[in-house]
Amino acid sequence: MTVPSTKATAMSTSRRDFLKTSVLASSLLFVPKFLHALDRQGLSSLRDANGRRLVVVQLGGGNDGLNTVIPYRDDLYYRARPTLGIRARSGILPLDKDLGFNPAMTRLKNLYDQGQVAVLNSVGYPNPDRSHFRAMDIWQSGSAADQYVTTGWLGRYLDSSCATCPRPYNGLEVDDTLSLAMKGNARKGLALRSPEKFNQLTQNRFLAQVTGQAGPAGGSELDYLYKTLAETASSADYLYQTAKVYKSAVTYPNTEFGRNLKTTAELINSGVDSRVFYVSLTGFDTHVRQQEQQGKLLGDLSEGLGSFVEDLRKSGELDNTLVLVFSEFGRRVGQNASNGTDHGTANNVLLLGGGLRRQGILNDAPDLLNLDQGDLKHQLDFRSIYATILHDWLGADDKAILGSHFDRLKGLV
Structure with a gap:
């Protein structure tokens, strides 16, 4: 039997350790497989953002917009929802144009x-x-x-406006996985639950050993992985050390969404150099017994965002922050037999922030007399909102990012 040489044994051990590290990296990194190397000499912020940032809140499952922003003076709404329609006596919170917020949305x-x-x-x-x-x-x-696109609108924003930025944390998602919205061709955001937990994951001894090495040369995939590990450790350390600067004293809802918003506020108020943040609140697929389920979720949304705004206002960061709240679709106008609603089409979108130049109800209430086979017809293309945010708020090239021209909402931000 041939006895392996000391050199071969060392290489075998090194390879086993590296493979262990690779598995660790793939499970904890929630970042693109191959990121650009961390250029410690050229740290630059996102171009033209002027210190402004965007926080996106996704309502997963298809929130029922008609029971969120309620047309409480429209008889057609109650005819379509004889038991599910929310009555004024239930505590609807009046807005403008005969619309009102769901009773659970007091802080909003x-x-x-x-x-x-x-x-x-x-x-x-x-x-x-x-x-x-x-x-x-x-x-x-x-x-x-x-169209079938493999990159997200915010990822492409990172691509186009941060070509020289070496940091994956210029876009942060407070979650376990990275959404499509945050994935670009060359740049992608970084997903993490908290700076502390993310930093703990990078303290693995194999990862520490590998990130301390120069790594193989030649531009191979192995080289990319070494650089990715080094960049991840550097990002984790930066986020952990920077986030220590500010710990929120504001009370948030004791829910996952509330905790994620608190983490987002602490990152912002600590001065983390990120321009895009992404947070989700799920559970809006309300086919059955909708009122109780949606009311609880909308209460969580309202309380969470109320605390978030309070946090940013106290730190002086509210005027530089824009919050976009959306869901993938609305629900059908008529209720179903299970006292819920089924998947629909158009929906409402909320914008929050201290820098809004236009506030309140910005367009007409849904036209319940002019439906498309029981569904709302859209008045406004969602990409017009994206174009407005990209161009007018973040100072980016909206046409290049979205691939086409969409009319922007004048004077909004």
């Missing part, structure tokens, strides 16, 4: 009264898709219904 109503909320009705796109997965892909990619 307070922000509305302070001029820090804008409501856009009947937002959608032509030929809408009612599949959760496909509809979410369309909203997250910014594509048309007949």
